[in-house]
Amino acid sequence: MMAHPITIRPMTRADLDWIEAQERLVFTDPWPKSAFKESLGFGGGLNVVAVNGDGQLCGYLCAQVVADEIQIHNIAVTPSMRRRGIARYLMDYAEEHGLEKGVACAVLEVRITNKSAITMYTDRGYQSIGRRRGYYRRPLCDALVLMKILDDSDSGDRQMAETSDGMVS
Numbered sequence: 001m002m003a004h005p006i007t008i009r010p011m012t013r014a015d016l017d018w019i020e021a022q023e024r025l026v027f028t029d030p031w032p033k034s035a036f037k038e039s040l041g042f043g044g045g046l047n048v049v050a051v052n053g054d055g056q057l058c059g060y061l062c063a064q065v066v067a068d069e070i071q072i073h074n075i076a077v078t079p080s081m082r083r084r085g086i087a088r089y090l091m092d093y094a095e096e097h098g099l100e101k102g103v104a105c106a107v108l109e110v111r112i113t114n115k116s117a118i119t120m121y122t123d124r125g126y127q128s129i130g131r132r133r134g135y136y137r138r139p140l141c142d143a144l145v146l147m148k149i150l151d152d153s154d155s156g157d158r159q160m161a162e163t164s165d166g167m168v169s
């Protein structure tokens, strides 16, 4: 249970200065503001922020529906507001959005060194479907590709087994 009410609303251009500052604070390879502007312009894009009871921004998520999957491109929570369930709330929101759009699964990449994020994803049912070598820069790092089946009515067509080349079978 969260101590303060958190709401999720669409990201706007007015949020981007704060988001850019958070990116620099939180990531070693931050997205530039232009990447968020581009994300706001994508068709099928889900770009949202989390706002606390005082109206202050405390997190954000960017995702995109592509074919039958929702791809989570970015998620962060401001350090002083962590471990209060805000990322869980943002992920619930994105997965619900994907289901409303008729997707079968959610897919994302994460640095293999990012233990807290990997714990968050695996705890909510994401499984490894591959590894992209040298995917991240600053510092160079492999990405784990994680997937969660959201709608298993088609489960015969898509399984989370990892093949020898690290791709979905």
Ligand SMILES: CC(C)(COP(=O)(O)OP(=O)(O)OC[C@H]1O[C@@H](n2cnc3c(N)ncnc32)[C@H](O)[C@@H]1OP(=O)(O)O)[C@@H](O)C(=O)NCCC(=O)NCCS
Binding pocket: 026, 075, 076, 077, 078, 081, 082, 083, 084, 085, 086, 087, 088, 089, 109, 110, 111, 114, 115, 116, 117, 119, 120, 121, 123
């Ligand atoms: C990863 C991140 C988004 C989690 O945000 P958060 O709001 O603190 O996460 P939540 O409070 O919703 O936690 C959900 C679950 O994730 C896991 N988790 C989150 N932070 C964790 C940590 N530091 N260590 C271990 N597990 C952690 C836990 O299972 C947690 O559930 P619990 O608190 O009931 O144990 C946040 O740490 C962050 O912004 N990190 C920097 C940006 C980043 O790495 N983004 C992901 C890129 S792929």
